Amino acid sequence: MxxxxxxxxxxxxxxxxxxxxxxxxxxxxxxxxxxxxxxxxxxxxxxxxxxxxxxxxxxxxxxxxxxxxxxxxxxxxxxxxxxxxxxxxxxxxxxxxxxxxxxxxxxxxxxxxxxxxxxxxxxxxxxxxxxxxxxxxxxxxxxxxxxxxxxxxxxxxxxxxxxxxxxxxxxxxxxxxxxAQGALEAAHRESGAAFERERIARDIHDTIAQSLTSIVMLAERASREPDARGTIALVEDTARDALSDARALVAANATVSTQLAPLEASLTRLGERFARETGVAVSSSVDLGDQLPRELEVMLLRCVQEGLANVRKHADAHAVSVTLRSTVAGVELTVTDDGRGLRGVTVDDERGFGLTGMRERVALVGGSLSVMDAAPGGVTLAVTVPHSPVPSNGATP
Missing domain, CATH: 1.20.58 (Methane Monooxygenase Hydroxylase; Chain G, domain 1)
Structure with a gap:
């Protein structure tokens, strides 16, 4: 006026x-x-x-x-x-x-x-x-x-x-x-961008990088075998999986096999591929009373992938068991091997994206991560996360 x-x-x-x-x-x-x-x-x-x-x-x-x-x-x-x-x-x-x-x-x-x-x-x-x-x-x-x-x-x-x-x-x-609101919005945008970069780095490490590591190891094994046709077939399968993961990341959808199959089938397929690549026997057990939200399923599958990757790199194991079950606290995932054990190494000694990325991923959903020596030998990786069941119509809460 x-x-x-x-x-x-x-x-x-x-x-x-x-x-x-x-x-x-x-x-x-x-x-x-x-x-x-x-x-x-x-x-x-x-x-x-x-x-x-x-x-x-x-x-x-x-x-x-x-x-x-x-x-x-x-x-x-x-x-x-x-x-x-x-x-x-x-x-x-x-x-x-x-x-x-x-x-x-x-x-x-x-x-x-x-x-x-x-x-x-x-x-x-x-x-x-x-x-x-x-x-x-x-x-x-x-x-x-x-x-x-x-x-x-x-x-x-x-x-x-x-x-x-x-x-x-x-x-x-x-x-x-x-x-102040403008500055806070700018800080949130910067924080969001940094978080997104970290998430992409974790996803690349948990999917494409691990697949490429498998391809390198299989290629080295093929070079030592007189008849490498079986190993080359594994290389091809692994490369196809890496390509699928890359396409999923490009499409801004970090889920992998859970898009096409239930979590139990995805874990079984992951264990079978790991056993063919390494010769380590993998057994899996899933006992869930309710269907999990899709984001939680993907997070748990990533943790299994990282746990198996650590077994491949460090454990010198002959067998691995993967157990996923409902508890009073929520959902508990354990990956246990019969390898050489921690030998004094802790999670805080991790220098790469592996366990550090897994711990951050679990913390985002309010969960906890522990790595300890198993009896009589080997290592147990345990992840516990709270969860709410998916509604009966299948919509993610």
Whole structure:
């Protein structure tokens, strides 16, 4: 809302009304009437040329305050014109309805506004007492009008100023909040981008990188075999799986065999391929009371892949068992081998993406990961995650 435009209308209306009062006053001479019209016209010109600039354009948006010297250049002539008009006609005391608010708007501060308001009401009171001939009744009336006007002007001015200060402070806080929200959104975007890079790195490690490692190992084995047709077939199967994984990543869908088969079938297929590649026997057991959310199934399958990859690289094992079952705490996955054991190595000693990536992946769903020596030998990798069953219509919660 353009408050300056409304002020223009208000000032013009008051001046026109007072001009009509001056002209219609039968007790005034022609000279006094024309003088009053000149004083009121000068007051309007003073407002339009100088005082108007200090009226804010919009509510809640304050322009810079004038200096004391600049403010007095408009305020003192306005007070003088109003006081002179009152000295000629007591009805001109009504100029206070525009003079006193304009003094607040054009002041350089609260103290400045209070002082010029006192000066204005005093000057107008003196003009009124002069018009009444300095009689006791006229002087007493002038004093009462000046005192009441001063009290109301200061009280209302301080109240309105406090509201304006509150609005300005609110606007400042809102601007700071908007800026903070923008910075927070930028931080979230950066965090999201970093998280997405880490997720892609984990997915590449858990799928394509492991498949390529298998291909390298099978190729080395084929180079040592007199008849490598079986191994080459494994290389081809592994390469096809890697290609499928790559296509799934490109399509922004990190799931693999769970898209085409239940989790139990996916684990069986994974164990069979691992056994053909390494000669290590793999047994799997799945005992789940409810269907798991698809994202949880994929996470568990990735953990099995990483567990088998660690067996291949470090365990020197002859057999591996994979168990997935429901517990009171949620779902528990264990991958146990009969290899050489940890030999003092802990999860924190991991330097690659393997166990570290698995631990981060499990933590994202509120689960826990542990790696410990198994009895009588080997290593047990255990993952426990809470879960909610999938609704009966098969929708992921």
């Amino acid at each position: 353009n408050t300056r435009r409304w002020w223009d209308v208000a000032v013009a209306a008051v001046i026109v009304a007072l001009c009509a009062v001056a002209v219609l006053d039968a007790d005034s001479s022609n000279v006094e009437q024309w003088t009053l019209l000149g004083l009121l016209g000068a007051l309007g010109v003073l407002y339009g040329t100088l005082l108007r600039r200090w009226v804010p354009l919009h509510v809640g948006i304050n322009d810079d305050e004038p200096s004391v010297a600049v403010a007095l250049m408009g305020q003192l002539p306005m007070i003088a014109l109003a006081a002179a008009a009152v000295a000629l006609n007591p009805n001109m005391m009504n100029t206070m309805v525009i003079v006193l608010p304009l003094l607040w708007l054009s002041s350089a501060g609260t103290l400045h506004a209070i002082v010029v308001n006192v000066v204005a009401t005093t000057a107008l009171g003196v003009g009124y007492a002069f018009n009444q001939g300095w009689t006791a009744t006229g002087s007493l009336t002038a004093l009462a009008i000046s005192g009441i006007s001063t009290a109301f002007s200061i009280a209302l001015g301080l109240w309105i100023s406090s509201i304006a200060d509150w609005g300005t402070e609110r606007s400042r806080l809102l601007a700071e909040l908007t800026e």
